[in-house]
Amino acid sequence: MCYGCMRTFPLVSAMNLNHLVTLLWISNSSLDHVSLDELMLALTSIRKVVAKFCAKYLHQQVLKHEAYLHGDIGTSVQKAFFRMDEMMCGQRGWRELAALGDKLNQFTGMIEGLIWSPKNGDGNNRVDDWAFEEGPHSDFSGPTSGCTACVAIIRENQLIVSNAGDSRCVISRKGQAYNLSRDHKPDLEVERERILKAGGFIHAGRVNGSLNLARAIGDMEFKLNKFLPAEKQIVTANPDINTVELCDDDDFIVLACDGIWDCMSSQQLVDFIHEQLKSESKLSAVCERVLDRCLAPSTAGGEGCDNMTMILVQFKKPFQSGASLAEELPATTEASTEGKPADCGSSS
Numbered sequence: 001m002c003y004g005c006m007r008t009f010p011l012v013s014a015m016n017l018n019h020l021v022t023l024l025w026i027s028n029s030s031l032d033h034v035s036l037d038e039l040m041l042a043l044t045s046i047r048k049v050v051a052k053f054c055a056k057y058l059h060q061q062v063l064k065h066e067a068y069l070h071g072d073i074g075t076s077v078q079k080a081f082f083r084m085d086e087m088m089c090g091q092r093g094w095r096e097l098a099a100l101g102d103k104l105n106q107f108t109g110m111i112e113g114l115i116w117s118p119k120n121g122d123g124n125n126r127v128d129d130w131a132f133e134e135g136p137h138s139d140f141s142g143p144t145s146g147c148t149a150c151v152a153i154i155r156e157n158q159l160i161v162s163n164a165g166d167s168r169c170v171i172s173r174k175g176q177a178y179n180l181s182r183d184h185k186p187d188l189e190v191e192r193e194r195i196l197k198a199g200g201f202i203h204a205g206r207v208n209g210s211l212n213l214a215r216a217i218g219d220m221e222f223k224l225n226k227f228l229p230a231e232k233q234i235v236t237a238n239p240d241i242n243t244v245e246l247c248d249d250d251d252f253i254v255l256a257c258d259g260i261w262d263c264m265s266s267q268q269l270v271d272f273i274h275e276q277l278k279s280e281s282k283l284s285a286v287c288e289r290v291l292d293r294c295l296a297p298s299t300a301g302g303e304g305c306d307n308m309t310m311i312l313v314q315f316k317k318p319f320q321s322g323a324s325l326a327e328e329l330p331a332t333t334e335a336s337t338e339g340k341p342a343d344c345g346s347s348s
Helices: 048-064 073-087 090-099 103-116 189-197 266-277 283-294
Strands: 011-017 020-026 038-045 146-155 158-164 168-173 176-179 240-245 250-256 308-314
Touching (some): 048 090, 073 146, 073 240, 146 168, 158 168, 168 266, 176 266, 250 266, 266 283
Antiparallel strands (some): 011 308, 020 038, 168 176
16 A cells, blocks of 8 residues: 555554454555555554543544644644543443443443433534533543554654553564663652652552552543652653654664564564564464464463564665664664664654
């Protein structure tokens, strides 16, 4: 598929074991000419209802924000992450989540929608009707479950990565793995500091003894401090944003959840994919081999027993711009999972 002026043809494949993967095309061009200049890849992991909600509404909120209209994709994505939390509260939030849940909840949500949703014309003068729906769940504070989200958007020769949680985006450049996102674990200093300041604690590597990641969409029980903004709550949906210039040396990008990264380092995965591509051109088959490699033979041990999701995007060359390998991205190591792009050739 073509990205208009990008002059590159990416191949996309996604594999999912009990996670939700969303592949979203965002077009600024005429669909009649099949000229698409943006690709949005969103990986939302575990706790299905919230992940389904994000798959349904996240990209819509990215497009709606005025920052997007001015070309500021990073800001529009960040605001969309926060907006997910806002939208899942109140009567409308409860109804939408119910509709995405099990059959009983779906039926209940449908009935409440017929009774309580705004009638035609009731909200015609409102910019956003979402918060104005009233009903028996008007005081709903949001779901106690949540999901991580790792989003990659390609516009022309730019790759914008937005991440909240412990899913990860990795790019292979000349066979070298570079992390484009950071795993938000509670033991990171910046996460620990925010958690403690917000009144939380960390026990056995888990937020308040229960959650093993420090950022997520949903998980509203960790976001109840009315005196703090959303980005300073115990758990926050605030994503890290990285922007990288793509170049001819880029091979592919991978978005995957922690079930993959618990079993393989970024470089091990990149090496494994390169090895598989020597004999297999079908990306879905490569993804299958990765998951087979990570899956535990039994449930006796912990590693390889988690849910797993992977998106693989292979680039076809050439790109026309991009900084040199050494200038733009620091190499990935076992000790460092941040891999934030350097100033030269990228921004964050």
